[in-house]
Amino acid sequence: MSTVDALQKALAAEHAAVWAYGLIGGQLVNTARQQLATECLGAHATRRDALVATLTARKATPVQAEAGYEVPQPVRDPASAYALAVHVEEGVAAAWRAALAGTAERQVRQTGLAALTDASNRAVTWRTAAGKTPATVPLPGIAP
Amino acid sequence: MPLVVTRRRVLGGALFGGGAALLGSAASGCRAPWQDAKAAPPDPLEALIAAERGLIASYDAVITALPQLSGRLSALRADHLTHLNVLRRTVDPGAADLPGAAPTAGGAPIGNHAPKPGGNPMPTDQPGALAALATATRQAADRFGQACLTAPPRRAGLLGAIAACESSHLGLLS
Numbered sequence: 001m002s003t004v005d006a007l008q009k010a011l012a013a014e015h016a017a018v019w020a021y022g023l024i025g026g027q028l029v030n031t032a033r034q035q036l037a038t039e040c041l042g043a044h045a046t047r048r049d050a051l052v053a054t055l056t057a058r059k060a061t062p063v064q065a066e067a068g069y070e071v072p073q074p075v076r077d078p079a080s081a082y083a084l085a086v087h088v089e090e091g092v093a094a095a096w097r098a099a100l101a102g103t104a105e106r107q108v109r110q111t112g113l114a115a116l117t118d119a120s121n122r123a124v125t126w127r128t129a130a131g132k133t134p135a136t137v138p139l140p141g142i143a144p
Numbered sequence: 145m146p147l148v149v150t151r152r153r154v155l156g157g158a159l160f161g162g163g164a165a166l167l168g169s170a171a172s173g174c175r176a177p178w179q180d181a182k183a184a185p186p187d188p189l190e191a192l193i194a195a196e197r198g199l200i201a202s203y204d205a206v207i208t209a210l211p212q213l214s215g216r217l218s219a220l221r222a223d224h225l226t227h228l229n230v231l232r233r234t235v236d237p238g239a240a241d242l243p244g245a246a247p248t249a250g251g252a253p254i255g256n257h258a259p260k261p262g263g264n265p266m267p268t269d270q271p272g273a274l275a276a277l278a279t280a281t282r283q284a285a286d287r288f289g290q291a292c293l294t295a296p297p298r299r300a301g302l303l304g305a306i307a308a309c310e311s312s313h314l315g316l317l318s
Binding site: 093096097098100101102103104106109110112113116117119120121123124125133134135136137138139140141142 | 220223289292297298301308309311313316
């Protein structure tokens with residue numbers, strides 16, 4: 001995998017995350033959790049925009065967002081919304097973890113590490129909201 | 145397996161011009177000191193393995209002193225045990241997993257938490273103990289993060305994942 005490939009895969013994951021949080025926010029009734037979903041959406045949009053800029057600077061055409069994405073289960077209530085949020089953060093974590101292995105560039109690694117850490121933290125928050133224990137996973141972004 | 149590079153100092157023949165006896169003893173299997181291969185540098189993962197052992201030992205010290213925290217801390221301790229075993233297998237693919245149970249559950253101690261001279265033992269009050277675990281965890285997150293930045297690609301993902309996991313513990317230790 002080249003650095004550009006790694007960044008494109010991360011961008012694809014961030015596009016999916018931005019889309020998913022629109023769905024998630026629509027199902028939450030708890031104000032604090034709605035606020036959290038809004039913040040998560042914003043964070044993923046920021047990462048997306050940074051990736052678009054980075055890829056453009058490298059003369060690559062940034063991968064585009066899909067019109068819609070498949071979800072593992074229908075999102076129709078807070079519980080299924082929390083489950084999707086966990087799933088999203090795990091997917092984003094996997095893409096950034098792969099990006100770390102896909103580049104030797106220090107700056108890209110720094111970005112990847114920060115993004116992986118953020119996704120791990122958010123996954124813990126959403127697992128806690130879902131009442132899932134344990135709330136942590138030992139190796140975020142690596143399939144168990 | 146990491147590539148092991150040894151450097152053998154090559155000595156000029158003149159040094160041994162009259163040293164037949166020394167050469168004889170070398171040939172029979174006794175190694176003269178200068179013939180020792182310069183030791184291969186230790187795998188950088190060894191220091192990180194030691195760090196995880198230290199964290200597990202800290203958890204065990206806290207759980208022993210404050211058993212009411214056992215439920216809260218055992219899942220976090222389990223993450224560190226996974227880190228330890230994965231790192232050990234990365235260095236030595238044949239390494240067997242270390243047994244999991246905390247000493248309070250009958251397990252053998254994993255790390256050495258004997259306080260170093262001038263070092264601090266774990267606090268025995270709950271807020272102090274949790275703060276000490278958080279500090280140690282934050283330090284581990286930084287160490288694994290730094291290692292991730294400069295690791296060969298095949299290790300960067302693992303080290304980043306461990307760093308991220310340590311960070312994700314902090315919210316649960318406050």
